[in-house]
Amino acid sequence: MAQIVGAIATSHIPAIGKAIAEKKQNDPYWKPFFDGYDKAIAWLRQARPDVVVMIYNDHGLNFFLDKMPTFAVGAAAQYRSEDEGWGLPVQSSFPGDADLSWHVIESLVADEFDIVSCQDMAVDHGFTVPMTLMFPDAGGKWPVKTLPVSINTVQHPLPSPARCWKLGRAIGRAIESYPKDLRVVVFGTGGLSHQLDGTRAGFINKKFDLYCLETIVKDPEAFSKLSVVDLVREAGAQGVEFLNWIAMRGTLLGSVSKIHSNYHIPISNTAGATLVLENRAAVQTQAA
Amino acid sequence: MQHHDIPGTVVFDGTQAQKGYALNAMCYSFNAAANRDAFTRDEDAYCAKFGLNEEQRAAIRERNVLKLLAAGGNVYYLAKFAGILKLNVQDIGAQQTGMTVDAFKDMLAAAGRQ
Numbered sequence: 001m002a003q004i005v006g007a008i009a010t011s012h013i014p015a016i017g018k019a020i021a022e023k024k025q026n027d028p029y030w031k032p033f034f035d036g037y038d039k040a041i042a043w044l045r046q047a048r049p050d051v052v053v054m055i056y057n058d059h060g061l062n063f064f065l066d067k068m069p070t071f072a073v074g075a076a077a078q079y080r081s082e083d084e085g086w087g088l089p090v091q092s093s094f095p096g097d098a099d100l101s102w103h104v105i106e107s108l109v110a111d112e113f114d115i116v117s118c119q120d121m122a123v124d125h126g127f128t129v130p131m132t133l134m135f136p137d138a139g140g141k142w143p144v145k146t147l148p149v150s151i152n153t154v155q156h157p158l159p160s161p162a163r164c165w166k167l168g169r170a171i172g173r174a175i176e177s178y179p180k181d182l183r184v185v186v187f188g189t190g191g192l193s194h195q196l197d198g199t200r201a202g203f204i205n206k207k208f209d210l211y212c213l214e215t216i217v218k219d220p221e222a223f224s225k226l227s228v229v230d231l232v233r234e235a236g237a238q239g240v241e242f243l244n245w246i247a248m249r250g251t252l253l254g255s256v257s258k259i260h261s262n263y264h265i266p267i268s269n270t271a272g273a274t275l276v277l278e279n280r281a282a283v284q285t286q287a288a
Numbered sequence: 289m290q291h292h293d294i295p296g297t298v299v300f301d302g303t304q305a306q307k308g309y310a311l312n313a314m315c316y317s318f319n320a321a322a323n324r325d326a327f328t329r330d331e332d333a334y335c336a337k338f339g340l341n342e343e344q345r346a347a348i349r350e351r352n353v354l355k356l357l358a359a360g361g362n363v364y365y366l367a368k369f370a371g372i373l374k375l376n377v378q379d380i381g382a383q384q385t386g387m388t389v390d391a392f393k394d395m396l397a398a399a400g401r402q
């Protein structure tokens with residue numbers, strides 16, 4: 001059976017992708033941020049994933065306002081990286097696993113999540129930056145298959161934190177009922193607090209971010225009490241990307257322990273953060 | 289949209305999405321280099337092609353982010369317009385808050401020392 005061995009949450013700020021392309025990891029501005037990734041990358045390497053489930057949000061590359069799915073799941077053999085209009089280098093395509101995707105789609109719809117399925121899907125920096133961050137030696141040959149799950153964080157109404165938690169639970173059940181022996185790591189991307197627009201642009205809320213980093217490990221269902229407006233207020237208009245983290249955490253059905261976290265202000269207009277969680281399946285514990 | 293009292297924040301909801309459709313459609317087209325070039329070659333013709341209203345056309349002409357937001361623009365699509373102008377999110381943050389870019393960056397850094 002497929003098994004979710006853990007999860008990684010990470011910011012996906014475009015400037016990170018540019019810094020990687022320009023090899024600025026050791027610049028004074030970037031060093032405290034990239035240093036926080038060494039342990040995460042080392043954990044991912046030893047986790048030996050076959051598949052990465054990428055829970056992220058599109059920022060206007062694949063989806064426009066003409067058709068805006070609340071939840072969309074990739075079902076393609078490949079996912080394209082494309083020009084986003086402001087200079088982030090285009091990556092080589094990311095391999096998909098269409099069999100696994102259709103299994104997840106079947107399972108989610110049976111579980112009353114009426115998602116949109118996408119056989120043709122371009123993935124933007126919400127997906128590509130975490131891949132380039134976490135697989136620094138890939139050199140265009142990605143060592144895993146991928147399964148994109150996109151959550152609408154662009155056009156309100158957005159799904160509530162409670163709904164995203166439940167989506168994560170349903171994705172976890174879907175993956176762990178897949179009959180092939182696959183090792184799966186789930187990514188949740190974006191955040192933490194930031195706001196790009198309005199006269200409150202530049203808003204960052206360290207206190208709330210630190211609360212989120214701690215609570216998502218120990219008491220993730222606490223977020224289900226928050227509304228989307230609460231998230232906008234506390235995390236900023238674009239900090240609502242924390243919904244991706246909540247869904248990611250929901251996929252972990254076993255006993256969860258924190259391996260590593262890092263938090264650094266600012267990266268571009270944003271509080272940069274990463275978190276690595278290990279998931280020990282209940283079944284395994286009983287067998288041992 | 290649920291009522292909110294968050295200062296300095298426009299929540300991009302159905303009202304904004306309807307109002308800003310043409311403006312956002314134009315900015316979405318800027319994902320493609322050929323469209324960015326076409327805009328740069330003949331800005332009037334390109335805006336006319338997408339049917340921008342007067343308010344949107346004026347906000348584009350003035351490169352004014354707060355006015356673009358008021359005209360229904362969404363920041364993720366507007367970022368692609370900012371890309372043509374070679375402006376990053378600190379530049380547009382400074383413009384919206386009426387700060388210099390350096391002062392805006394100092395404010396971001398100060399949030400880390402709280």
Ligand SMILES: [Fe+2]
Nearest residue numbers: 012126190241
């Ligand atoms: Fe984002």
